[in-house]
Amino acid sequence: MSPTNGCNATDINEEKSIGRKLTEPFAAIGRAVINWIDTLGSATIFLFFALWKTFRARQLSKVIHQIYYVGATSTAIIMLISLFTGMVLGLQSYHALVTFGAQGAVGTLVSLSLIRELGPVLTAIMITARAGSAITAEIGIQRISEQIDALSTMRIDPLRHIVSPRIAAAIISFPLLTTVFDLIGMIGGYISSVMLLGLNAGVYMNSIQANVDLRDVTDGLIKSIVFAVIVATVCCYQGYFAHMRKDSHGAKAVGMATTSAVVISCVLILVSDYVVTSLLM
Amino acid sequence: MSTPLIEFRDVKKCFGENNVLDGVNLKIYEGEVTTIIGLSGSGKSVLLKHIIGLLAPDEGTIVYRGKPVSQMTKQEIKDALSQMTYMFQGNALFDSLTVYENIALPLVETSNLKKEEVHKRVMARVEQTELTEAIDKYPSQLSGGMQKRAALARALVTDPKIVLFDEPTTGQDPVRKNAILSLIAQYQRKFGFTAILVSHEIPDVYFISNRVLALYEKKIVFQGTPEELEEFDHPFNDEVISSLESLQKELTGLYSKRQFKVLNSAQMKRKKSGEAYAIVVFTLVDVDYIISSLGPDVVHEALRRLCAYIDKHFGIIGGISTRLNTAEIVTMLPHADIEEAQSILEDFVEDFQGQGIKDIWSWAGVRRLVAMSGSVTFTIVAGIAEGKPVTKIETVIDAARTNQKEIWSATMCRQGVNI
Structure with missing residues (x-):
């Protein structure tokens, strides 16, 4: 090879290298998008099969057990959060509205805020933090300690045995807990605005009765069902595939999966809240 | 000799860059106790997981009763797997279930037996594995040896035709170790199942084994009786058998x-x-x-x-x-x-x-x-x-x-x- 040719080859290599550096950020974005679409697809299939397997034999007792775990044991914390959320709403809206002499609308503001937005969203976030993280950790540990493999060797479908009851329980529990949240929140609003700030009780109750439609309640419950599907799928999926994480292994993978489950669930709750709200409007 | 129950033909398996099995050929016969021996990390558990269907080979063929698994229908594979149970090296007991619930799980989930019949069968295995006092305890409350016995009881509760034991005596004291090997031999004679063991307990395991398979450097280098293995002239014997035997000499x-x-x-x-x-x-x-x-x-x-x-x-x-x-x-x-x-x-x-x-x-x-x-x-x-x-x-x-x-x-x- 002549020296001239050698120089040309070096130049071409340098050009390729510069080109690669320039396109690398786009390639990284492309890889991330492909990876994200891939995960979304597999999570959808995961959800589909889990839902399908809910209606098999011997599932009822497991679903009831999970309703107790996901739903019943979360009731106390949901009631506590909703009480103070309602009280703060009552307090803030009273002071804001009283300057315009519109304090009679406190009940409407508190109830619609709770029923349309805060009830479904805060309930979903609270259950994610309390039960969702525990579901991911539990399934993740079952995965890394070969308990899920053990189920397969015993001819027990792990998806049916572990995932389906949890998703079914979430779909049943979320709307019920959202209803509890709404109700206790309105009581909280009553305590702060009527009992503490002296608003007329009849005005508060009447404004709720006059301005809250059934549509508001059903929209809120539809949202809570959407959030239930998202939270249960994300939490179960993260735990079920904890062993396939590329960033960590073993117990650390379970920890990372739990963190991812909570973060992804919370983000998706807020994103889907906007999407569902705009669709329902 | 009759048609092998399970046969591996040039089976290869890699995990990323790590080549674990490289052209494995082996035969396992029905009604026998076959022991797979080899150094730790040599791929014995991976081999067992191929048999039970938890892993699939990258290359090569697994043959079950003369028919390649790749040519079997979904139902045939399901039927074949339904005859097998697997005792995991790490026990894989469900930590949220008691010992009794763990042992009963395969019966409760996969059979239509009445509650009384399930109880009878579970208690029979519990007594045989001396776990009567531990039935209401959770796996985390048991010693390693007891967990092993609970896993053994669970593996045998469905009366399987083929049982795969992945280091069943690891973590046991010498008395329990021999008791478990005796139990496997006793059950194998009584029920006539095919036992496939992965074990390091040389020479104890020879007393219960009909055939021994030696896994060495990603391949099966020996298949035969324990007596034939003693005559086997191969680096495997020097590296593996001698080191395990000298440990045995020190202990006993x-x-x-x-x-x-x-x-x-x-x-x-x-x-x-x-x-x-x-x-x-x-x-x-x-x-x-x-x-x-x-x-x-x-x-x-x-x-x-x-x-x-x-x-x-x-x-x-x-x-x-x-x-x-x-x-x-x-x-x-x-x-x-x-x-x-x-x-x-x-x-x-x-x-x-x-x-x-x-x-x-x-x-x-x-x-x-x-x-x-x-x-x-x-x-x-x-x-x-x-x-x-x-x-x-x-x-x-x-x-x-x-x-x-x-x-x-x-x-x-x-x-x-x-x-």
Whole structure:
């Protein structure tokens, strides 16, 4: 090879290298998008099969057990959060509205805020933090300690045995807990605005009765069902595939999966809240 | 030979860059106990997981009853897998379920048995694995050994046709280890299932194995009987068997049968044709009856104590001992004639009668003695014979057997022990 040719080859290599550096950020974005679409697809299939397997034999007792775990044991914390959320709403809206002499609308503001937005969203976030993280950790540990493999060797479908009851329980529990949240929140609003700030009780109750439609309640419950599907799928999926994480292994993978489950669930709750709200409007 | 139950043809498996199995060929026959031996991390568990369908090969074929798995229908694969159970190396017990619930799980989830029948079957396995007091406990509340037994009970509760044991005796004390191996052998004879074991317990596992497969450097380098493995001339024998056997020697004071043969032939080569040596054969009489009355672990503990005393008295003067079978131990004294051997045996008997098994009541298990209806007699007999380098060692061992006399006896019944 002549020296001239050698120089040309070096130049071409340098050009390729510069080109690669320039396109690398786009390639990284492309890889991330492909990876994200891939995960979304597999999570959808995961959800589909889990839902399908809910209606098999011997599932009822497991679903009831999970309703107790996901739903019943979360009731106390949901009631506590909703009480103070309602009280703060009552307090803030009273002071804001009283300057315009519109304090009679406190009940409407508190109830619609709770029923349309805060009830479904805060309930979903609270259950994610309390039960969702525990579901991911539990399934993740079952995965890394070969308990899920053990189920397969015993001819027990792990998806049916572990995932389906949890998703079914979430779909049943979320709307019920959202209803509890709404109700206790309105009581909280009553305590702060009527009992503490002296608003007329009849005005508060009447404004709720006059301005809250059934549509508001059903929209809120539809949202809570959407959030239930998202939270249960994300939490179960993260735990079920904890062993396939590329960033960590073993117990650390379970920890990372739990963190991812909570973060992804919370983000998706807020994103889907906007999407569902705009669709329902 | 008949069609193999399971056959691997050039099976290869990689995990990323790590090549674990590289052209594995093996045959496993129905109704046999097949043991896979090899160093840790050599891919034994990966091999078992291919059999149970948890992993699929990257290349090669797995054949089940003469038919490649790739050509089997979904239902055929399901039927084949339904006959198998797997005992995991790490037990894989469900930590949120009690021992009872863990054992009952496969029956509750996959059969239509009534609650009473499930309970009966579970309790049968619980009693056989001595877990009666642990049924309401969670796996985290159990010792490693008990967890292993719970996993064993779960693997056997469905009466499977093929059972895969991934290191079933790891983490067990010597008594329990032998008890588990005995239990596997006993069940295998009783139910006729095919057992596939991964184990390091050499040579103990040889006593229950029909065939041994040696996994070495990503390939199966040996398939045959334990006796054939002893004659197998391959680096595997030097690296794996010898290291495991020397550990065994350190723990029990006994050599393996292979080491015994090698040492014996080396001694004989050094001797002149007229020089004598002595053989002592110890036997625990009526082993089967003792096992059926008190369980295999009691017999193994008695033999373990006997081995320790044999090593103490005969090992110190250059004696080489090995276990011939479940109940027999043979000791060769290469530098002693029959009078010297007799004198050492008398010292041994005196010491053994004084200290050897005097606390038999405690280790035999008071609970089982109390539950016993009749009585059980432990009798140890010993016999000496003299051999010459020209004589075959088997002939001398037979002669020592014919000279056996009782050296110690103890009768155990509900009231106590009469020595």
